[in-house]
Each structure stands twice: as structure tokens, then as C-alpha cells.
Amino acid sequence: MKEVNYREIAPDVLDKMAHGGVFFTVKDRAGRVNTMNIGWGSVSWYWNRPVFIAPIRHNRYTYELLKDADSFTVSVPLDDSCKQALQLVGTRHGNEIDKYAAAHLTAVEALAVKGAVIAQCALHLECKIRLAQPMTPDQMDEEIHANFYGDEDYHTLYFGEIVACYRTDLD
Numbered sequence: 001m002k003e004v005n006y007r008e009i010a011p012d013v014l015d016k017m018a019h020g021g022v023f024f025t026v027k028d029r030a031g032r033v034n035t036m037n038i039g040w041g042s043v044s045w046y047w048n049r050p051v052f053i054a055p056i057r058h059n060r061y062t063y064e065l066l067k068d069a070d071s072f073t074v075s076v077p078l079d080d081s082c083k084q085a086l087q088l089v090g091t092r093h094g095n096e097i098d099k100y101a102a103a104h105l106t107a108v109e110a111l112a113v114k115g116a117v118i119a120q121c122a123l124h125l126e127c128k129i130r131l132a133q134p135m136t137p138d139q140m141d142e143e144i145h146a147n148f149y150g151d152e153d154y155h156t157l158y159f160g161e162i163v164a165c166y167r168t169d170l171d
């Protein structure tokens, strides 16, 4: 395990999000764990600390777990070996199938939060939720609303302080 600086890995995270997505994992207080794919999000700087912002739509099982969770993790595959797994966790619901068995993924304990990361990935961000901000449709640009929220399934934006950022493929 090697700690890495969030500013150095930010371009990789953005690149992977734009080309196939990354794993977003949450464990709720009851111990339920789920992973989904996110293609949108940002590595950013808020409240004088590094923050990952993830948009999660309300029809996701993940959203149910987030209602009773205080952290999430983002696991980033730096090669192409997880393409099929990303497709599966990005199209199926965790309350209907065991995504870990179906996608041949292993959830291992996170280091700094009470959560899990995906063992098959090389880069991990562990985040403590500092703000959950539902979108306010009446403040939204019309074009964005028409193109992305015609069904009124809005996102909540999760602002997670990045409390650990590391690679598992380096010493």
C-alpha cells in the first residue's frame, strides 16, 4: 500500500470516469454493502480539505444505503481488467443480485472508514460524508433538466472528505 496525493491521481480518476466509470461502494450502519458504477463526479477542494463529489440518483439501491451511512469509497481500476465488472455493477441492482459474486469482485475492508474497497482495483479513495445535497430542480438550467431529468429522477450530490488515498499495486 502506498499513499498518494489526491492532486496527482485526480487526472486518472477523471479519465477513468469518462471512459467506463469507476466503482462507488457504500456500507450502511447495518453492514449492508453495495457497489455501483459512477461516471460523473469530481476530485475537488472544499472547506480547506480534499473532497470527492459523487452524484447518486434516487432510484439506486446505493441511495438507500447512503441514507444510513457516514462514508463511501471510490475504487479506480488503472487497467482494462474490470470493464465487464463495471458494466455489470452499472446496470444491475444490488438488492436483486449479489453483484460481487456475479462480477467476480472482492470487497475488502477499507483502511480509514467503516466501509469496503474493491480488491481488483489499484487506486482507492476513502471518503467521509460531510454533506448530502439533493438537487433543487427549480434552480436548474432548462437544457440540463430536459436532457438529464425528464423523468424527475434527480441526483443527490455526496460531498465526501478524502481521508485516505492510496495505491495497492505499488510498494
Ligand SMILES: Cc1cc2nc3c(=O)[nH]c(=O)nc-3n(C[C@H](O)[C@H](O)[C@H](O)COP(=O)(O)O)c2cc1C
Residues within 6 Å of the ligand: 020, 021, 034, 035, 036, 037, 038, 039, 040, 041, 055, 056, 057, 059, 060, 061, 062, 063, 086, 087, 089, 090, 091, 092, 093, 094, 095
Ligand atoms: C458508465 C456508467 C456510469 C454511471 N454513472 C452513474 C453516476 O454517476 N451516478 C448514478 O447515479 N448512476 C450512474 N450509473 C448507473 C448506476 O451505476 C446503475 O444504475 C446501477 O445499476 C445502480 O446500482 P444499485 O441499484 O445497486 O445502486 C452509471 C452506469 C454506468 C454503466
